Amino acid sequence: MKYPYPIMVNLAGRKCLVVGGGPIAERKVISLLEAGAHVTLISTEFTEGIAELANNSEVVLHRQTFHPSMMAVDELMPYTLVVAATNSAEVNAQVYEFATAQGKLVNVVDQPELSSYIQPSVVRRGKLVIAVSTGGASPSAARKIARELDNKYGEEYAIYLDFLSEVRHLVQSKIADKQARQRMFKEMLDWDVLDKIRDGSFDHWKDKLCLAIERGPWPTGPAGQVETDRPSWSAITDFGQRV
Numbered sequence: 001m002k003y004p005y006p007i008m009v010n011l012a013g014r015k016c017l018v019v020g021g022g023p024i025a026e027r028k029v030i031s032l033l034e035a036g037a038h039v040t041l042i043s044t045e046f047t048e049g050i051a052e053l054a055n056n057s058e059v060v061l062h063r064q065t066f067h068p069s070m071m072a073v074d075e076l077m078p079y080t081l082v083v084a085a086t087n088s089a090e091v092n093a094q095v096y097e098f099a100t101a102q103g104k105l106v107n108v109v110d111q112p113e114l115s116s117y118i119q120p121s122v123v124r125r126g127k128l129v130i131a132v133s134t135g136g137a138s139p140s141a142a143r144k145i146a147r148e149l150d151n152k153y154g155e156e157y158a159i160y161l162d163f164l165s166e167v168r169h170l171v172q173s174k175i176a177d178k179q180a181r182q183r184m185f186k187e188m189l190d191w192d193v194l195d196k197i198r199d200g201s202f203d204h205w206k207d208k209l210c211l212a213i214e215r216g217p218w219p220t221g222p223a224g225q226v227e228t229d230r231p232s233w234s235a236i237t238d239f240g241q242r243v
């Protein structure tokens, strides 16, 4: 792999295929389900965990030996991602070959060099996603670094990101000037919001701040654009810092 291309993929409602039914397949299935994907599995055996997911209609199982003919164009077309997770390097390579021929991205759990994508170690705090990858050099190192970040970024970041998102939408609805908005979004990061969340004063402060932004007044120039160099935004940023 050259430099891998890191992206956040929206798998909600998309179909994904996992070949294999052991503990590693189960781990992959769980993260696909967390992303809202619809998962189908092909395997000769399944873990208890996977069987339970199938009992609850959360995944579809095909209990059979994998054969490339299963990947005839029409069969495979609906899948956005394919995971080759059997304990046979040969079978996994076949899955890779046939799925790749149909333009699919394939995660091969035992051959990083073959994979068209690999899975990072992940820390989530609401909308904040921290993904750590070593490109397959050392999955345990990726996991260790992710755990360090897990300790550093507490639960307050979930509330913080919701707050930034809400104020951002509010400002977007008030200010047409893109450059001015972007300057505001940067300034917002200097407010000590995380401390307020930690010390319990956040809710009250946020209500007052949102009301101030909502009310304005936002001075407008001749073209009807908000003049953000004028005192109004300064008043709000001061307010954000002081209150």
Ligand SMILES: C[C@@]1(CC(=O)O)c2cc3[nH]c(cc4nc(cc5[nH]c(cc(n2)[C@H]1CCC(=O)O)[C@@](C)(CC(=O)O)[C@@H]5CCC(=O)O)C(CC(=O)O)=C4CCC(=O)O)c(CCC(=O)O)c3CC(=O)O
Pocket (backbone or CB within 6 Å): 027, 028, 031, 107, 108, 109, 110, 111, 112, 115, 117, 118, 119, 120, 121, 122, 132, 133, 134, 135, 136, 137, 138, 139, 140, 141, 142, 143, 146
């Ligand atoms: C290439 C990649 C392909 C892929 O799966 O996408 C891959 C491949 C392999 N993993 C192996 C082993 C282990 N993998 C883990 C754990 C995780 N592995 C994950 C990802 C990846 N593993 C991708 C690269 C990620 C990167 O480096 O950026 C994580 C991050 C995500 C996830 O899978 O959900 C998840 C941590 C989740 C968490 O945060 O908790 C542990 C530790 C543990 O289980 O505790 C071990 C044992 C210790 C060790 O070997 O380090 C082996 C050797 C098998 C053997 O030799 O027997 C191979 C195959 C090979 O290297 O050839």
Ligand SMILES: NC(=O)C1=CN([C@@H]2O[C@H](COP(=O)(O)OP(=O)(O)OC[C@H]3O[C@@H](n4cnc5c(N)ncnc54)[C@H](O)[C@@H]3O)[C@@H](O)[C@H]2O)C=CC1
Pocket (backbone or CB within 6 Å): 019, 020, 021, 022, 023, 024, 025, 042, 043, 044, 045, 046, 047, 064, 065, 066, 067, 085, 086, 087, 088, 091, 109, 110, 139
């Ligand atoms: N990517 C990762 O994070 C890690 C990957 N691995 C690798 O993942 C592989 C799988 O690990 P486990 O789930 O623990 O293995 P496992 O041996 O528990 O399960 C293998 C599964 O593949 C199925 N299978 C085997 N041949 C098949 C075929 N021809 N058609 C259909 N299904 C078939 C079996 O029924 C079984 O469900 C191992 O080879 C290991 O090298 C291991 C640790 C971590």
